[in-house]
Amino acid sequence: MNYIDTHVHLFVQAFAGDFDAVVERARKAGVERMMIITTDEEEAYRAMPFVEKDPYHFQLAYGIHPQRISKVTDEMIRKCDEIVRDPRVTAVGEIGLDYITDKERKDLQKEVFIHQIETAVSLNKPILVHSRKAIQDTYDIMKAHPSRGLMHSFGGSVEMGREFMKLGYYIVYGGAATYLNNRHAKEVVRDMDLRYLLTETDAPYVTPEPFRGERNEPCNLPYILRSLAAYRGIPEEELAGIIEENYRRFLGETA
Ligand SMILES: [Zn+2]
Structure with a gap:
């Protein structure tokens, strides 16, 4: 079975000590393709030569994470525009709104989000959207600024999920979908x-369960897929095949 991990922070400090082993365990577990998310310039530059060596198995994304909003400068935005233009960068993200981290700077968050959507559109690259406690504002911006992409770690209701899908966005679930109290994820799936x-x-x-509390690794993806397949009541193999095909479509590899 092949698995797809559309969101892994492979170049953060937590993996610096055993990077090769983490990648190896992921591949052994069947995690066929990974979108590597980078959230600062230095990380992005380190990831570029890595994905360049193996562009089928690894994709790369960069964006100004809404959790960095208090540190945002014009220079950071200019640099971001330059990095995402690089052909090794597949997607612009994670970008969006996070009202848990910073609800004082909502307007600035919106401004930076919109700017990055427009950059992505001009480059014809998808966006990876992070939204926490900000789903309505996120939706309003995405409706007013049409683009394509995915909703990372979707926390919304069935109704909200339908609205994002109507705009053409993919819905992404991760470890939180395996938690017993995640009613929304079950209902949406x-x-x-x-x-x-x-x-x-x-x-x-x-x-994900059953490893909650430990460091997460991409090799845990099968536990997430298993939960989603169970919610839907279909075989894991069938769902894995659908998701692999969805990712190819998301990347523009198929119609
Ligand atoms: Zn992330």
Whole structure:
């Protein structure tokens, strides 16, 4: 079975000590393709030669994470525009709104989000959207600024999920979808058009059951897929195949 991890922070400090082993364990577990998320310039530059060596198995994303909003400068934005233009960068993200981290700077968050959507559109690259406690504002911006991409770690309801899918966005679930109290994830997965579903680990964060509390790794992706397949009541193999195909479509490799 092949698995797809659309969101892994492979170049953070937490993996610096055993990077090769983490990648090897992921490949052994069947994690066929990974989108590497980088959230600062130095990380992005380190990841570029890595994905360049193996562009089928690894994709790269860069963006100004909303959690960095208090540190944002014009120079950071200019640099971001330059990095995402690089052909080794597949997607612009993670970008979006995070009202848990910073609800004082909502307007600035919106401004930076919109700027990055427009950059992505001009480059014809997808966006990876992070939204926490900000789903309505996120939606309003995405409706007003049409683009394509995915909703990372989707926390919204069935109704909200339908609205994002209507705009053409993929819905992504990770470790949090395996938690017993995640009612929304179960309801959305039961109801949705599976052609819009993708998976992620968000490693080293958001570790799925049964490893909650430990460092997360991309090799844990099968536990997430298993939960989603169970919610939907279909075989894991079938769902894995659908998600692999969805990712190819997301990347523009198929129609
Ligand atoms: Zn992330």
